[in-house]
Amino acid sequence: GAVVSQHPSWVICKSGTSVKIECRSLDFQATTMFWYRQFPKQSLMLMATSNEGSKATYEQGVEKDKFLINHASLTLSTLTVTSAHPEDSSFYICSATTQVASSYEQYFGPGTRLTVT
Amino acid sequence: SQKIEQNSEALNIQEGKTATLTCNYTNYSPAYLQWYRQDPGRGPVFLLLIRENEKEKRKERLKVTFDTTLKQSLFHITASQPADSATYLCALPLPNDYKLSFGAGTTVTVRA
Secondary structure, three states: OOOEEEEEEEEOOOOOOOOEEEEEEEEOOOOEEEEEEEEEOOOEEEEEEEEHHHHHEOOOOOOOOOEEEEEEEEEEEEEEEOOOHHHHHHEEEEEEEEEEOOOOEEEEEEEEEEEOO | OOOOEEEEOOOOOOOOOEEEEEEEEEEOEEEEEEEEOOOOOOOOEEEEEEEOOOOOEEEEEEEEEEOOOOOEEEEEEOOOOOHOOOOEEEEOOOOOOOOOEEEEEEEEEEOO
């Protein structure tokens, strides 16, 4: 159980175009999903928290107009990188959370490798 | 703000030995701490969660300790195998929140 999928697993796009990444919880409902970015040999950096039916909450320094997040249902959140630039090239990972007692376990997707040329 | 430090970037050990990884944190007292495994090009996989009132937790060949006085967690892989080679991340919830803050990770390589 607790499987999270991401699509696509990798994408190459040209500078100035937009890319949409999907995150789905396959066997459970996730009221909250998180989006992370990870650069090589660095840890995960939280970008935003996505709650079903409401606006995403962005971390400091993350441009909300550039990284559009939509959480349309309890099993789907999307991240759209708008007007992508080479510096947006990174590994984007989503996670879905479920509460266990008083703690929260996060289940991660396999990640999406974005390369902007 | 809270800070998480994992002991080293890389740990190389011989198959069959025990790998011990350290996670130190400062500036607050989390209610629990989590450990994840991440393989190259993949998302992290949840391994263990230990609560502040638990001293030790085990799962198969994995053992985690949590010392709230030292503000430290130790992660042990016993009878290590080459398949255990990966990066291991510790994560703590942010104060008064359920969002996680991750350490930089320790990459373990187990030699056959």
